[in-house]
Amino acid sequence: MSPAKSNDGSSGYDASQIVLVPLTTAFATVASALHAEGFDDAWDEDAIIRLLDVPGAFGILAYRPGDQAKNAKDQPLGFVLMQTVLDEAEINTITVAPDARRMGVGRALLDAVKDRLLAAGVTRILLEVAVDNDGAIALYRQNGFAEIGRRKGYYARPNGRKVDALVLERLI
Ligand SMILES: CC(C)(COP(=O)(O)OP(=O)(O)OC[C@H]1O[C@@H](n2cnc3c(N)ncnc32)[C@H](O)[C@@H]1OP(=O)(O)O)[C@@H](O)C(=O)NCCC(=O)NCCS
Known part of the structure; x- marks a missing residue:
């Protein structure tokens, strides 16, 4: 390893x-x-x-x-x-x-x-991830997840700012 x-x-x-x-x-x-x-x-x-x-x-x-x-x-x-x-x-x-x-x-x-x-x-794994969570998105893409949708304003930051979520899918 x-x-x-x-x-x-x-x-x-x-x-x-x-x-x-x-x-x-x-x-x-x-x-x-x-x-x-x-x-x-x-x-x-x-x-x-x-x-x-x-x-x-x-x-x-x-x-x-x-x-x-x-x-x-x-x-x-x-x-x-x-x-x-x-x-x-x-x-x-x-x-x-x-x-x-x-x-x-x-x-x-x-x-x-x-x-x-x-x-x-x-056979199918789904998840939501904030569009600005670059580290997590990189991890998921590296593990075979692909974008299948987007949820507008899904997350609310502590300052009230709304952030979209990407919906990712992996078929296993
Ligand atoms: C996202 C998270 C779980 C990644 O965990 P991790 O143990 O650091 O990930 P790994 O070390 O297994 O990374 C595997 C690969 O994913 C990618 N990756 C992971 N974190 C990354 C980052 N911050 N930036 C860029 N690429 C990243 C890389 O390709 C990495 O391989 P490499 O290190 O050989 O380049 C971690 O950053 C975390 O806990 N974040 C806060 C919580 C969170 O956002 N969770 C996800 C919610 S949807």
């Missing part, structure tokens, strides 16, 4: 250290803390639990295992929360801790989602 890049573009992080586990409600505190780092309108623990409790919902959590010898704790890196209905799935949210970005965590989460959806017979 090629070395992943750190935020400044240097090498120094081994992407094989990313461990993926099911995001259960037991991790709601961890997930809400990660969400708060990624979004202005962050979801609290209750919101995460409610979304995970919906039939057809599942999540995947990425973390870097700690090292007892070095007194280093497990480090949450990011998570994705999905909703499936019959043969379609929607990405409800995906977020990666700011200091873990551009290291392949987002890509690893999307790969794991695809594997799980394929096993469940899902």
Whole structure:
């Protein structure tokens, strides 16, 4: 596996250290803390639990295992929360801790989602993304998503500014 890049573009992080586990409600505190780092309108623990409790919902959590010898704790890196209905799935949210970005965590989460959806017979993944979210759009395009629509004024920024959403689709 090629070395992943750190935020400044240097090498120094081994992407094989990313461990993926099911995001259960037991991790709601961890997930809400990660969400708060990624979004202005962050979801609290209750919101995460409610979304995970919906039939057809599942999540995947990425973390870097700690090292007892070095007194280093497990480090949450990011998570994705999905909703499936019959043969379609929607990405409800995906977020990666700011200091873990551009290291392949987002890509690893999307790969794991695809594997799980394929096993469940899902053939189509949908999502909405703000038109000005260049990083997320780049991640999705790199992972085979294509634009199929646009929702006018879908998101409201804290300053009240409305931003369109792109609707992206990936057939798997
Ligand atoms: C979008 C987000 C999840 C990407 O996660 P990530 O772990 O940094 O993504 P990866 O490292 O797996 O990136 C894989 C590829 O996607 C593209 N990409 C990801 N972030 C990018 C950015 N900021 N700018 C340009 N390309 C980007 C690149 O092609 C990258 O490959 P490379 O690093 O080899 O060039 C992360 O930036 C994030 O959490 N943002 C805040 C929350 C958010 O906006 N979520 C999406 C809501 S729709």
